[in-house]
Every structure is written in C-alpha cells, then in structure tokens.
Amino acid sequence: MHRDEHGSRREARREGREAERLMSEAHQKNAYAAGEPILEVRGLAKHFPLTQGVVLKRQVGAVKAVDGVDFDLRGGETLGIVGESGCGKSTVAKMLVHLEEPTGGTIRYKGEDIAKLSGRALKAVRRNIQMVFQDPYTSLNPRMTVGDIIGEPYDIHPEVAPKGDRRKRVQELLDVVGLNPEYINRYPHQFSGGQRQRIGIARGLALRPEIIVADEPVSALDVSVQAQVINLMERLQQEFDLSYVFIAHDLSIVRHISDRVAVMYLGRVVETGTDEQIYEHPTHPYTQALLSAVPVPDPSRREHRERIILTGDVPSPANPPSGCHFRTRCFKAQEKCAVEDPVLAVPEWFKGRGVPAEHPSACHFAEEKRIVPTE
Numbered sequence: 001m002h003r004d005e006h007g008s009r010r011e012a013r014r015e016g017r018e019a020e021r022l023m024s025e026a027h028q029k030n031a032y033a034a035g036e037p038i039l040e041v042r043g044l045a046k047h048f049p050l051t052q053g054v055v056l057k058r059q060v061g062a063v064k065a066v067d068g069v070d071f072d073l074r075g076g077e078t079l080g081i082v083g084e085s086g087c088g089k090s091t092v093a094k095m096l097v098h099l100e101e102p103t104g105g106t107i108r109y110k111g112e113d114i115a116k117l118s119g120r121a122l123k124a125v126r127r128n129i130q131m132v133f134q135d136p137y138t139s140l141n142p143r144m145t146v147g148d149i150i151g152e153p154y155d156i157h158p159e160v161a162p163k164g165d166r167r168k169r170v171q172e173l174l175d176v177v178g179l180n181p182e183y184i185n186r187y188p189h190q191f192s193g194g195q196r197q198r199i200g201i202a203r204g205l206a207l208r209p210e211i212i213v214a215d216e217p218v219s220a221l222d223v224s225v226q227a228q229v230i231n232l233m234e235r236l237q238q239e240f241d242l243s244y245v246f247i248a249h250d251l252s253i254v255r256h257i258s259d260r261v262a263v264m265y266l267g268r269v270v271e272t273g274t275d276e277q278i279y280e281h282p283t284h285p286y287t288q289a290l291l292s293a294v295p296v297p298d299p300s301r302r303e304h305r306e307r308i309i310l311t312g313d314v315p316s317p318a319n320p321p322s323g324c325h326f327r328t329r330c331f332k333a334q335e336k337c338a339v340e341d342p343v344l345a346v347p348e349w350f351k352g353r354g355v356p357a358e359h360p361s362a363c364h365f366a367e368e369k370r371i372v373p374t375e
C-alpha cells in the first residue's frame with residue numbers, strides 16, 4: 001500500500017476518534033443539562049490498613065472509615081451530611097476533593113468518574129470542587145498574611161488570576177465575605193473565629209468553584225456567630241451559583257441550610273431525604289435518636305418531644321457489627337438485623353403511597369415516628 005494512503009487512513013481514524021470524543025463530551029454535558037446530579041457518589045469506600053510490626057509492617061485488618069456510601073448532589077442545592085464523631089464524614093469530604101484516595105466506589109462529576117482522570121482534566125475538576133475546613137483556628141497558616149492565604153490557590157491555577165491581578169482579586173474576595181479589603185496584610189491571629197472562617201470561605205471561593213465541600217464549617221464557632229456564617233454561605237450560594245456538601249454532627253445546624261440531608265452511621269448512609277422528610281417524618285431509628293437530642297427552643301414543644309437514649313458507644317470501624325451496623329445500639333433490633341445487611345432504599349411498605357415517609361432508609365423495620373412536635 002502506498003505511504004500516502006496509510007497516512008490518510010491514519011488521519012481519518014484520528015478524526016473519527018476526535019469526533020467520538022467530542023460527541024461523548026457533548027453527551028455528558030447534555031446529560032448534566034437535563035437535570036442530572038452534578039455529583040454522583042456510589043459505593044464509596046475508604047478502608048485504612050491496620051498494621052502490626054515496626055520494621056516489617058504486616059496488615060492485620062482495616063479501619064472501615066467509609067464503607068459503601070451513596071448520594072447525589074444536584075446543581076445549586078445543599079446536601080447536609082450528619083452523624084456522630086467518627087462515622088466517616090471527614091473522610092467522605094476528603095475523598096470528594098481528592099485529599100484521600102477511595103478504596104472503592106465512584107465519584108462522578110458531571111457524569112465523569114474523577115478517579116479515572118489525570119493531568120489537565122483532573123486539575124480542572126479539582127478547581128471546581130473546593131473545601132472549607134472545620135477549624136478556622138488551625139486550618140490557616142499563622143505565618144502567612146491573609147492576602148497570601150486567600151491567593152495561594154492562584155499559584156496552582158495561575159490561569160484564574162494573572163500575577164498582576166491577584167491583589168485586586170483577593171481584596172474583592174475579602175469584600176465579598178464581609179471583611180475589610182484593607183486587612184489584606186494582616187495575620188490570622190488578628191481576626192476573631194468568625195472572621196477566620198470568612199477567610200477560609202474566601203480562599204475556597206478564589207478559584208470560582210461550582211461545588212464547595214464544607215466540613216463542619218461552623219462547629220468551632222459561638223452560636224451567634226454560627227448563624228452569621230451560615231447566612232453568609234447562603235448569600236454566596238445564590239451569588240456564585242454554588243452547590244454545597246455541608247457536613248455537621250448536629251442536625252439542627254444542617255436544617256437551616258440543607259435542601260436534602262444524608263444521615264451517616266459507622267461509615268454508611270442510613271437515611272436520606274428532603275429536610276422535611278428527615279426532620280418531620282424520619283423512619284430510621286438512628287435518625288430518630290439524633291432528632292430526640294437536638295435543642296428545641298420552644299419550651300412547650302420541648303416538653304412533648306420524645307426522648308430516645310442510645311446506650312453504648314459507637315463500635316470501632318475496625319470491627320463493625322455484622323448485618324446492620326446500628327443494631328448494637330438500636331431499640332428495635334431483632335435477629336434479622338444481625339444477619340441481613342439492610343440496603344438504603346425506600347421501604348416496600350411506603351412505596352408508591354406518596355407520603356413523606358417514602359424516602360430511602362436502611363432499616364428492616366423502618367417506620368415513621370415524629371420526634372419533635374410541629375409548631
């Protein structure tokens with residue numbers, strides 16, 4: 001065969017592949033535009049190896065910090081993730097922003113599995129998913145000025161703000177989060193806790209992300225300051241068209257800001273629903289127990305609230321109970337719970353009934369129980 005013929009065939013194949021790639025990209029964009037979730041998390045797992053021995057490390061088990069988590073995040077919405085300390089919330093957050101590598105499962109961003117990305121494609125996704133950390137006292141470098149802290153992401157993504165523009169950009173961000181732009185040369189210790197969290201938020205916004213993963217962003221703050229920071233985050237969500245994953249251990253904090261809520265226990269999601277479904281019509285005994293502990297300001301409603309006291313501690317994620325992870329502390333547990341893992345799905349007996357209890361709950365004996373009386 002003639003050389004030129006070879007070349008033109010190769011060229012045609014290359015063009016064909018390029019067309020296929022563009023079509024697949026267009027398909028993904030269309031799928032997202034048609035109301036697909038911006039993030040789809042399926043079977044997400046993180047098992048940390050437990051080792052023994054100093055020189056020759058031998059794996060003797062694994063801490064199942066996250067053990068098969070599913071959830072969706074839709075564009076412009078806030079998904080609250082709640083659960084007690086140690087249930088794996090922070091590990092989920094770190095996997096979403098690529099600070100930890102999953103042991104299993106997928107995280108799809110606009111239809112693409114981010115674990116399979118590398119190079120420029122991965123960098124672009126990382127730019128679009130930013131994190132705001134838990135503790136503003138320790139997450140900011142005390143030796144850097146506020147200007148350097150907020151502008152640091154531009155070192156990795158200089159295309160977002162060329163060097164000459166950075167100071168102006170950082171001052172705009174300070175203004176956006178309600179801080180005086182003239183404070184740009186100050187150090188973190190010169191700010192209050194709430195102001196430091198505003199600095200953390202400004203840094204999270206620097207690259208103009210689409211998604212912010214906020215890991216207990218107000219837990220370290222006084223109650224009065226918590227409300228201010230939450231109000232700020234709600235305003236920024238509108239202004240910058242952001243989607244939030246908002247993590248907290250307290251259901252009452254999450255309620256204010258979340259459109260939907262996922263309740264986690266020992267590495268798994270046990271119940272998900274809209275804020276109304278979770279607060280007014282919980283069906284999982286763990287959610288019901290958490291709700292029975294939230295502060296209720298109105299004394300007459302508080303009096304009528306049912307109290308569910310959980311006995312025992314959260315078991316170790318290195319050795320979770322068989323079957324349902326919650327069964328060792330559950331007031332409803334029966335034999336079935338020890339042998340059969342309940343799946344996170346709408347319970348059969350609520351399916352198609354159009355009632356608020358019709359939402360996913362991982363319990364063999366899911367049943368609606370209103371804990372906090374309505375106003």
Ligand SMILES: Nc1ncnc2c1ncn2[C@@H]1O[C@H](COP(=O)(O)OP(=O)(O)OP(=O)(O)O)[C@@H](O)[C@H]1O
Pocket residue numbers: 048063064065083084085086087088089090091092249317
């Ligand atoms: N690098 C690690 N190596 C081993 N175990 C870990 C590691 N990081 C977390 N864990 C364990 O994984 C489990 C989940 O931790 P994680 O921090 O995700 O929980 P959390 O719900 O965010 O709790 P908290 O609110 O206290 O941060 C815990 O038992 C923790 O000890």
